[in-house]
Amino acid sequence: MSDRVILHAALALEFSALDSKASSLVFSRELTEHIAEGIAEDLRDLLPGIERARLLVAGTTLDAAEILRPGFPAHAALEELGTRFRPQQTGVLAFGAHDGRMPLSALRPEAAFAASPMRYLPLVIQVPKDDVSALNQALEEQLAQHGEAGTATADRIMRALNQPLEHARYMSLTDLIAMACVQFEHAGFAAHWALLETALLSPEREEQALSPNGLALLWRDAKVWAETPRARVARSELPAQERASQYAAAVYDLRQAYALFRAHALSFDGLKAHYDEAGYLLEELEQAVPGGAAPILVRHTAPGLGTIALSLIQPAVQPRTLALGTPLCTTGLEALRAEFLRQHAVGLEQPAAEPLRVDASGRPEVPPATLH
Numbered sequence: 001m002s003d004r005v006i007l008h009a010a011l012a013l014e015f016s017a018l019d020s021k022a023s024s025l026v027f028s029r030e031l032t033e034h035i036a037e038g039i040a041e042d043l044r045d046l047l048p049g050i051e052r053a054r055l056l057v058a059g060t061t062l063d064a065a066e067i068l069r070p071g072f073p074a075h076a077a078l079e080e081l082g083t084r085f086r087p088q089q090t091g092v093l094a095f096g097a098h099d100g101r102m103p104l105s106a107l108r109p110e111a112a113f114a115a116s117p118m119r120y121l122p123l124v125i126q127v128p129k130d131d132v133s134a135l136n137q138a139l140e141e142q143l144a145q146h147g148e149a150g151t152a153t154a155d156r157i158m159r160a161l162n163q164p165l166e167h168a169r170y171m172s173l174t175d176l177i178a179m180a181c182v183q184f185e186h187a188g189f190a191a192h193w194a195l196l197e198t199a200l201l202s203p204e205r206e207e208q209a210l211s212p213n214g215l216a217l218l219w220r221d222a223k224v225w226a227e228t229p230r231a232r233v234a235r236s237e238l239p240a241q242e243r244a245s246q247y248a249a250a251v252y253d254l255r256q257a258y259a260l261f262r263a264h265a266l267s268f269d270g271l272k273a274h275y276d277e278a279g280y281l282l283e284e285l286e287q288a289v290p291g292g293a294a295p296i297l298v299r300h301t302a303p304g305l306g307t308i309a310l311s312l313i314q315p316a317v318q319p320r321t322l323a324l325g326t327p328l329c330t331t332g333l334e335a336l337r338a339e340f341l342r343q344h345a346v347g348l349e350q351p352a353a354e355p356l357r358v359d360a361s362g363r364p365e366v367p368p369a370t371l372h
Contacts (some may be wrong), residue, residue: 003128004053005126005127006125007123007124007125008122008173009122009123009143009170009172009351010067010122010170011120011168011170012118012167014117014118014165015118015163016164018115018116018117018163024161024162024163025060026059026061026097026102027059027060027161029096029098031074031160032057033096033154034160035057035094035139036055037092038150039158040091040092041150041152042149042153042170045337047135047139048138048149048224049135049196050158052127053069053128053131054082054091054092054126055091055125057092058081058095058121058123059076059097059100060109061109061120061121062074062119063110063112063116063118064116064120065264067122069200070266071089073123073265074107075105077104077106078095078124081103087248092173107122117334120171120176138178139339140174143169143171146170147169147171149169175189180193184196191210192209194262195217195224198219199222199264206218207219211254211256212238212245213232213246213252214250215229216231222267224257226257228273228281230363232246232250232362233358235361237360240360243353243359243360244356244357247309248303248308248356251305251326252305254281255329278332278336279335280325281326282323282336283325285321285322285323288322289316290355292316293316295313295314297337297340298311300364307327307356308326308356309325310325310336310337311323311325314324314339316317322344
């Protein structure tokens with residue numbers, strides 16, 4: 001296929017309601033071939049010259065987060081299948097599911113996104129080099145203006161999934177990225193989009209951004225690096241009465257960033273903090289005083305956020321914060337607590353520190369009563 005150029009597109013499907021089972025979001029091989037015939041007919045009307053190209057169709061419907069990942073793995077998987085099977089064949093080649101399972105993992109809908117009513121069926125167009133300029137221009141212009149799928153194609157998809165379909169529209173990958181940009185910005189995630197767009201289109205570059213509450217985020221070395229809430233407060237030089245609310249806001253932003261970037265399969269880490277795949281950040285802060293009191297574990301909470309930090313404290317006249325952990329998700333809290341217990345054999349967890357107070361260094365304070 002060295003004489004051909006790859007173009008990426010998708011058929012966007014908007015459902016009014018959707019079965020939440022991921023296995024119901026793929027098509028059998030026979031149904032995929034049937035749907036692919038309708039797609040090919042639609043595209044011949046929209047894109048003059050496509051009959052000289054090779055169209056690859058995957059019988060799966062994915063969430064935008066599964067499409068917009070570094071390397072565009074769903075489209076890459078579809079290209080790989082096209083290379084494996086009859087690579088010199090022109091026309092339409094369809095790849096469906098066997099026993100409800102797509103042949104490559106990148107084409108299998110993930111359960112976490114199965115209830116999303118907006119789905120995308122990936123398409124790959126392999127174009128002869130002589131035709132690529134005209135066809136690519138048509139792809140970007142015609143699909144944006146006249147990309148509604150034909151009634152027959154939409155009906156085939158609706159019957160295949162047995163789900164009510166509101167709209168079906170062809171989009172270039174550029175269109176999908178532009179639409180995602182607007183959606184991110186509208187939802188208040190412009191900073192997150194700046195990093196995601198870099199990861200998708202220019203992963204070798206560095207990109208920096210600040211979350212809505214001023215948390216520093218960085219794309220570098222194929223990872224998103226996130227500032228810790230402690231560091232966010234420490235560099236802000238806030239008055240005492242504002243530190244706790246800013247700390248809580250930083251945790252909120254950190255958890256949102258973690259969930260969003262993980263959904264798009266971006267690797268995640270902490271700036272000057274250890275990140276664990278279980279879903280937490282851990283900062284080692286001070287060394288324990290030899291012969292001092294045994295450390296205890298203190299839980300810090302904030303309204304609406306639950307536990308936002310676990311502090312490992314060595315009680316003393318001047319208590320020492322040995323480590324500070326931030327749970328990023330539900331599983332992260334128990335994993336973090338288990339890690340503290342494993343490493344330090346700490347005593348029983350103490351009552352939550354209420355109300356949350358934060359010192360000038362960004363560390364949650366521990367009420368004196370908790371240490372005695």
